[in-house]
Amino acid sequence: MTLRFERNRREFLRAAGGLAAVAALPVSLAACGGSSGGGGGKTLRLVGVADQQKALDELTKLYTQAKFSTSYAPTDQVQTSLRTQLGAGNAPDVHVVYPGNGSAMSMAQIAQAGLLADLSGQSWTQSIPANFKSAFQLQGKTFIYSAGSSVIGAIYNKKVFADAKVEPPKTWSELLQVCDKLKKAGKIPIALGAQTPWVTQLISYALVPSTVYAKNPQFDSQMQAGSTSFAQSGWRDAFNMYLQLQQRGFFNDNPNGTTYEQQTSMVATGKAAMAVQVSAVLPDFRKAATNADDLAMFPFPGADTAANVWIPAGVVVGLGVSARSRNADAAKAFIEFLGRPENINRWAEAVACVPLKRDANSKIDPVLNPFLPFIDDNKAVPFMDQAWPNAEVQPTHFAVVQELLGGKTTVDKALAKMDETYRKKS
Amino acid sequence: MTLTSRRPAGTATARPAARARRAGFLTPPWWFVAPALLVYAAIVLYPSVSGIVYAFTDWSGIGDKSFNGLANFQHLLSDDQARSALLHTLLLTVTIVIVQNGVGLLLALGVNARIKSRTVLRVVFFAPVVVSPVMIAFLWKYVYNPDPKAGINGILGMLGLSDLRQDWLGNPSLVVWSIAGMVVWQYAGYSMVIFLAGLEGIPAELREAAMIDGAGRFQQFRYVTWPLLAPSLTINVMLSTIGGLKLFDQVYAATGGGPGYSSETLSTVLYKQAFVFGKYGYSTAIALVLALFVAAVSLVQIYYLRGREVGV
Known part of the structure; x- marks a missing residue:
């Protein structure tokens, strides 16, 4: 009796183990999408990121030459699933592409593999500003459509600034003084949600245009040639300035344990005065605020002279046409439609970015006005990762900033790690 | 009363004729399992085995691949990030195996007692x-x-223990232990259920006999319950070890491997190598090593833990 009982029990336990293994299978990806487009013609399969949905919902409805089967998902899911489709040879006709280089789904990485159709002949490509060409082009050919650029700067709470009787600073030393006053007024001067990896990069990116590119506009090409390094450049100053903000107590406590959502809430509710962020997330901050008009932006100054302050302005995530698409001509025609000035304006308005080429009909979010003179004066540089040669440098940057904030590394070691990763073969 | 080691001499051959008769009557033909095996082979075995090839290539996930011999495995040996991920994985696994099963056992003993709310x-x-x-x-x-x-x-503050407040996921020295706490919280109930199945299979008369022999509660547990829980322990230790070694979801969702690299596990590293860095060849090599490592650890565990299982 006992022997049989033991056998049964063991079998049950084995079965339980088997069930557990099945239950541990990965969860499926979540995405949303649908069909749209009122016109006839072919049905184009389009995969985008969630940030593009608002613009594309509007524009696919306006386009009458094709129907669309659309799907949108967050960035990391798109990177996973879309790259797999590209590898398997069944990519959608039109799909999201990240400008420049530096990520697994970036224009340069996919175009090098021959998977993007050449868009060079389209008329809108003539309006690509000279300093943004590297984000759109590889070896002189254009492979990505994008409607414009977003900027990185400080999103600040005007009410908190007014209560502390401070104005947006124009120089680094003014910024330190403003932060001091805000701190004395009982507010967190700068909210930092560094637990969310991509947030870690924004303060470096806000400072580096002034500490690196204002002094040496050729920095990217020198890096590619191997004649300079992060360690030998103004990146060192940027990291030291970043840490100076922490050492002076200008960040919230425990930035490495604070998320992007908490950072957003701190500024939106007035607990913190500002956060260094990309303009594309303004809608999130506005949603979290009691009064959306309390929020505005200013260029985060990385130099002690206002004339030497430069800003980061990165080309926003765009679209490419699959080189292996059976509907490549129809897909290119849709991109040509997106490139019309009125449609560039529509897209730019939907994602709160600065359109590729401004005209009388461009509706630019008024909070971005302080950044426009920098763009017009060529004092704007693309986001740094868009010029990095492989997809590892950016995550390394995230990691070393978290380590710097956590006191686990030094500026020397952080820069050495970034240099080592930069030199890796892509 | 004696507890003998499993499969005592003679047991295996005691009733061969009866077993053979029963087997012939009760065991379904082998081809009953064929459809399930075919599906398993098509969606699990074939992709897994064919994927091994990529471990010896430099494939980026798109475009052509070329064979690079053992380069990926050589890189793995010199990769600081993979080494530190291995260390975190082992730390997490050992902690989870010990604490999750310890808590699971205590919970099982608790809800196995005759208390009113035990089902709830x-x-x-x-x-x-x-x-x-x-x-x-x-x-x-x-x-x-x-x-x-x-x-x-907040709770620590209310209890007057403000000094113990921590940056649980942001402190590089603490984050691995915080993740272990989260995993134990989720899966201690799973260990509990397996121990409970074991406990309910222990005949009450054995405990009664031990009680009559003068054994106290601890001695009953030590000399009757614990040895007879050995099969449950084998399953629990094995499942929690495998779960710990391939830990991904909780780490990726809670910290993404950070701050810095301080909570990277082998699974998060292999995910990033493939889907973030586009190094599918290297990622497959890590996955292969991880699979072999999990298999080896599981076999060693089965060998030792089965050895201490007893029959009644």
């Missing part, structure tokens, strides 16, 4: 197991909120 308690303790690990990680991000008034820090 069983459901309550098991409930976290049925929630997605990703959801659990998101919930625990709130529990681990570094704000002094939120989550665990």
Whole structure:
């Protein structure tokens, strides 16, 4: 009796183990999408990121030459699933592409593999500003459509600034003084949600245009040639300035344990005065605020002279046409439609970015006005990762900033790690 | 009363004729399993085995691949990030195996007692197991909120233990232990259920006999319950070891491997190598090594743990 009982029990336990293994299978990806487009013609399969949905919902409805089967998902899911489709040879006709280089789904990485159709002949490509060409082009050919650029700067709470009787600073030393006053007024001067990896990069990116590119506009090409390094450049100053903000107590406590959502809430509710962020997330901050008009932006100054302050302005995530698409001509025609000035304006308005080429009909979010003179004066540089040669440098940057904030590394070691990763073969 | 080692001499051959008769009558023909095997081979075995080839290539996930011999495995040996991920994985696994099974055993002993609310308690303790690990990680991000008034820090403050407040997920020295706590919280109920199945299979007369022989509660547990729980322990230790070694969801959702690299596990590294860096060849090599490592550890565990299982 006992022997049989033991056998049964063991079998049950084995079965339980088997069930557990099945239950541990990965969860499926979540995405949303649908069909749209009122016109006839072919049905184009389009995969985008969630940030593009608002613009594309509007524009696919306006386009009458094709129907669309659309799907949108967050960035990391798109990177996973879309790259797999590209590898398997069944990519959608039109799909999201990240400008420049530096990520697994970036224009340069996919175009090098021959998977993007050449868009060079389209008329809108003539309006690509000279300093943004590297984000759109590889070896002189254009492979990505994008409607414009977003900027990185400080999103600040005007009410908190007014209560502390401070104005947006124009120089680094003014910024330190403003932060001091805000701190004395009982507010967190700068909210930092560094637990969310991509947030870690924004303060470096806000400072580096002034500490690196204002002094040496050729920095990217020198890096590619191997004649300079992060360690030998103004990146060192940027990291030291970043840490100076922490050492002076200008960040919230425990930035490495604070998320992007908490950072957003701190500024939106007035607990913190500002956060260094990309303009594309303004809608999130506005949603979290009691009064959306309390929020505005200013260029985060990385130099002690206002004339030497430069800003980061990165080309926003765009679209490419699959080189292996059976509907490549129809897909290119849709991109040509997106490139019309009125449609560039529509897209730019939907994602709160600065359109590729401004005209009388461009509706630019008024909070971005302080950044426009920098763009017009060529004092704007693309986001740094868009010029990095492989997809590892950016995550390394995230990691070393978290380590710097956590006191686990030094500026020397952080820069050495970034240099080592930069030199890796892509 | 004696507890003998499993499969005592003679047991295996005691009733061969009866077993053969029963087997002939009760065992279904082997081809009954063929459809399931075919599906398993098509969607699990074939992709897994064919994927091994990529471990010896430099494939980026798109475009052509070329064979690079053992270069990926050589790189793995010299990769600081992979080495530190291995260390974190082992730390997490050992902690989870010990604490999860310890807590699971205590819970099982507790809800096996004749208390009124035991059914409700069983459901309550098991409930976290049925929630997605990703959801659990998101919930625990709130529990681990570094704000002094939120989550665990808030409770510590209310208890007058403000000095113990921590940046649970942001402190590089603490993050691995915080993740282990989250995993134990979720899966202790699972270990409990397996121990409970073991406990309910122990005949009451054995404990009664031990009690009559003068054994106290601890001695009953030590000399009767614990040896007879050996099969449950084998399953629990093996499942929690495998779960610990391939830990991904909770880590990725809670910290993404950070801050810095301080909570990277082998699974998060292999995910990033493939899907973030586009190094599918190297990622497959890590996956292959991880699979072989899990298999080796599991076999060693089975060998030792089965050896201590006893029959009645």
